[in-house]
Amino acid sequence: MEKQIESQSEVNDANKTETYQDIPISTGRLSANYVKHEETGAGSFGTVYRVHQKLFNQPFSVKEINLKNEKDLAKNVQKLAVWFQLQSEYVVKYRNHWFEKNPDTFLTLYILMDLCDHNLRHLLTAKAKRYNRQDDTTRIGDWEYLISYYLYQEILIGVDYLHKHKPKIIHSNLKPSNILVSYTHDKLMIKLGDFGLTTNHEHDQTNTAILGPPKYVSPEIRRGRKYTSKADMYSMGVICEEIFQIESLRRFQNVQDRGGFERIMQDRGSRIELGLIGEC
Numbered sequence: 001m002e003k004q005i006e007s008q009s010e011v012n013d014a015n016k017t018e019t020y021q022d023i024p025i026s027t028g029r030l031s032a033n034y035v036k037h038e039e040t041g042a043g044s045f046g047t048v049y050r051v052h053q054k055l056f057n058q059p060f061s062v063k064e065i066n067l068k069n070e071k072d073l074a075k076n077v078q079k080l081a082v083w084f085q086l087q088s089e090y091v092v093k094y095r096n097h098w099f100e101k102n103p104d105t106f107l108t109l110y111i112l113m114d115l116c117d118h119n120l121r122h123l124l125t126a127k128a129k130r131y132n133r134q135d136d137t138t139r140i141g142d143w144e145y146l147i148s149y150y151l152y153q154e155i156l157i158g159v160d161y162l163h164k165h166k167p168k169i170i171h172s173n174l175k176p177s178n179i180l181v182s183y184t185h186d187k188l189m190i191k192l193g194d195f196g197l198t199t200n201h202e203h204d205q206t207n208t209a210i211l212g213p214p215k216y217v218s219p220e221i222r223r224g225r226k227y228t229s230k231a232d233m234y235s236m237g238v239i240c241e242e243i244f245q246i247e248s249l250r251r252f253q254n255v256q257d258r259g260g261f262e263r264i265m266q267d268r269g270s271r272i273e274l275g276l277i278g279e280c
Helices: 002-012 029-033 070-085 120-130 142-164 230-243 247-253 258-279
Strands: 018-020 023-026 034-043 046-053 059-067 094-100 107-113 179-184 187-192
Touching: 029 034, 029 094, 034 059, 059 070, 070 094, 070 107, 120 142, 120 179, 120 230, 142 187, 142 230
Parallel strands: 023 094
Antiparallel strands: 018 023, 034 046, 046 059, 059 107, 094 107, 179 187
């Protein structure tokens, strides 16, 4: 059905499309074919909105990314090529994309995805309320432990899929707000989303951008060093602490400012990094 939807979109845009370096550039495609609703997420690499397709009234998510220049364009085209390769129920399904003119920026990229109404952060908050835990110091019970085990296992399966992909793919932006939740046939499914820095990796990479809360970002990425899939495993360790309410997580929660976290990393970062390399 999605092919039918996009075919109709192409008809609607037939007289409104230009090209830039062989890339079709549309005008008004989003507003012509979709009704835009509330914002469901935002980050360094764009804003996500809930939309529904006018012709068939189907719900989707659309990610809106403002591109600053040709370098931004090339980088995002490469990422889309990576995302298109991923065929797993543990990864948010890519449906389509298009570019539109925007007077305020170079170009705007729209990515159409399956709709996921919730993320891991929402789920963890609901879980704590369901089991009457008032704060992070309360030990989780047996049933909550089993639920936590299931959640973490599902996330690990998704990350393992990325790391076993040929060539290997590193998410590098794992955090609760990017781990999405959908319900299919009364089954809860965990899906990895927001591939802000995902790239096709055959060699170690470097990155100087810091995304989101510092506690999820591995020391090597924070320092602009070369990193591998072990950077994802560092993030998974922090997420594990949060899902299971492990007490050591509070060393991050007690840091009130970025400067305090920087001091922790200066004092302990090398030891943490060496330990991670030795264990993974």
